[in-house]
Amino acid sequence: MKCPEYRRFCMGEIPLDEFAAHRESCAECREAATLDEIIECRAQQLPAPASAPGLWTRIAHRLEQEQSAPRWKKWLERLPWVDVFDPRRQMVWRYAAALVVVAVVGIVALQVLRPAEPMPRNLLTEKALERVESLEVEYEMAIGELETIAAPMIAAADTELMLRYRDRLETIDTHIRRCRAVLAEDGANAHVRRYLLAAYRDKKETLTQLLALADG
Amino acid sequence: MPLENEYALIRRCQDGDLKAFEALYYHYETPMLSLAYRMLGTREEAEDALQDAFLKLHRNIGKYRFDAAFASWFYRIVANACYDRLRKRKRAGEVGLDTVPETGIEEHSDLRVYIQKAINDLPPQLKACFVLHVQEGFKMREVAEMLGTREGTVKAHIFRAKARLRDALAPRLRGFICDEMS
Numbered sequence: 001m002k003c004p005e006y007r008r009f010c011m012g013e014i015p016l017d018e019f020a021a022h023r024e025s026c027a028e029c030r031e032a033a034t035l036d037e038i039i040e041c042r043a044q045q046l047p048a049p050a051s052a053p054g055l056w057t058r059i060a061h062r063l064e065q066e067q068s069a070p071r072w073k074k075w076l077e078r079l080p081w082v083d084v085f086d087p088r089r090q091m092v093w094r095y096a097a098a099l100v101v102v103a104v105v106g107i108v109a110l111q112v113l114r115p116a117e118p119m120p121r122n123l124l125t126e127k128a129l130e131r132v133e134s135l136e137v138e139y140e141m142a143i144g145e146l147e148t149i150a151a152p153m154i155a156a157a158d159t160e161l162m163l164r165y166r167d168r169l170e171t172i173d174t175h176i177r178r179c180r181a182v183l184a185e186d187g188a189n190a191h192v193r194r195y196l197l198a199a200y201r202d203k204k205e206t207l208t209q210l211l212a213l214a215d216g
Numbered sequence: 217m218p219l220e221n222e223y224a225l226i227r228r229c230q231d232g233d234l235k236a237f238e239a240l241y242y243h244y245e246t247p248m249l250s251l252a253y254r255m256l257g258t259r260e261e262a263e264d265a266l267q268d269a270f271l272k273l274h275r276n277i278g279k280y281r282f283d284a285a286f287a288s289w290f291y292r293i294v295a296n297a298c299y300d301r302l303r304k305r306k307r308a309g310e311v312g313l314d315t316v317p318e319t320g321i322e323e324h325s326d327l328r329v330y331i332q333k334a335i336n337d338l339p340p341q342l343k344a345c346f347v348l349h350v351q352e353g354f355k356m357r358e359v360a361e362m363l364g365t366r367e368g369t370v371k372a373h374i375f376r377a378k379a380r381l382r383d384a385l386a387p388r389l390r391g392f393i394c395d396e397m398s
Contacts, residue, residue, distance in 0.1 A: 001379070010375040011368075035382045035389050040350050042331050048250035052263045056241050059270050063234065066271070 139200035146207035255298035257336040302340035342377035
């Protein structure tokens with residue numbers, strides 16, 4: 001149809017009286033409207049069956065089957081969002097199932113293909129930690145022995161030099177206490193372990209120097 | 217015709233009374249079968265769609281809250297059952313029925329047969345809108361609610377359906393008009 005008026009009338013864009021006036025002067029719209037009136041009238045008169053013999057028996061039979069179905073199936077069917085057999089929702093369920101499959105495959109692939117994470121640089125492995133701890137124990141034992149010998153000298157320190165040694169040892173002890181406090185929380189912290197070993201080494205050397213001074 | 221004491225009948229159906237459901241079936245059998253037949257074009261498919269619709273009604277009648285007319289609510293279920301079948305048919309590649317309608321063809325004029333054939337050949341959306349509005353007499357707003365679409369879409373579909381029917385039937389209708397006039 002070339003004339004747009006009949007379409008506008010059908011879409012409710014122009015009122016009936018306006019279209020009626022137009023129809024008088026437009027042969028194309030007049031014919032379309034006349035043909036539609038005939039089609040509508042005839043379509044309304046088309047016969048349709050009034051009853052469906054045997055249909056109620058079929059329906060009643062299906063209802064009996066449904067009522068004797070397992071409880072979980074009946075419960076599932078009552079949930080509106082689980083109506084997987086509803087053809088209007090089948091596409092949605094297919095997409096959802098595909099999405100779940102893609103997500104599962106993706107997660108598995110990520111887990112399998114992901115390269116092993118390198119150990120953080122500031123964390124020690126079990127083996128390294130054992131080695132460091134045994135070294136610390138050795139230092140502690142050596143320092144303990146030296147301290148036993150040096151303790152009376154430190155207590156009786158009266159010269160400027162001896163007092164400086166005592167201050168230095170106290171500073172090292174403070175540092176050792178701080179490192180131990182941190183390692184009590186995070187034993188694998190390699191940085192703090194290094195500081196602690198350095199502090200032990202420092203204390204051992206200081207005590208050795210002190211004893212050498214006393215001997216000299 | 218409204219059902220006498222429909223409220224009590226529906227209440228009994230909601231309580232699982234099969235006799236009440238049977239009464240509901242026989243009350244709605246004719247109008248719903250007519251709708252299904254007009255939408256689907258064959259008696260067999262119309263009966264299958266109606267069976268689906270009644271089973272769905274039975275499963276869901278507990279959800280009916282009496283906040284809308286029961287007939288409209290049920291019409292929507294039947295219309296959707298038919299519409300789903302039309303769409304399935306389209307997906308399966310069956311454009312329309314090759315045969316003319318089954319019921320009493322010999323009793324009707326050629327024109328009726330051709331009109332029925334032309335309606336059957338309409339695409340599902342156009343056909344659903346045309347049948348519900350023109351043949352079943354629902355308002356466009358009601359058709360839109362039933363099919364879950366907008367009123368403007370229904371108007372457009374009906375216009376396109378009429379245009380297709382005009383194109384398919386115009387040669388025969390022109391002859392028919394001339395016969396009637398003479």
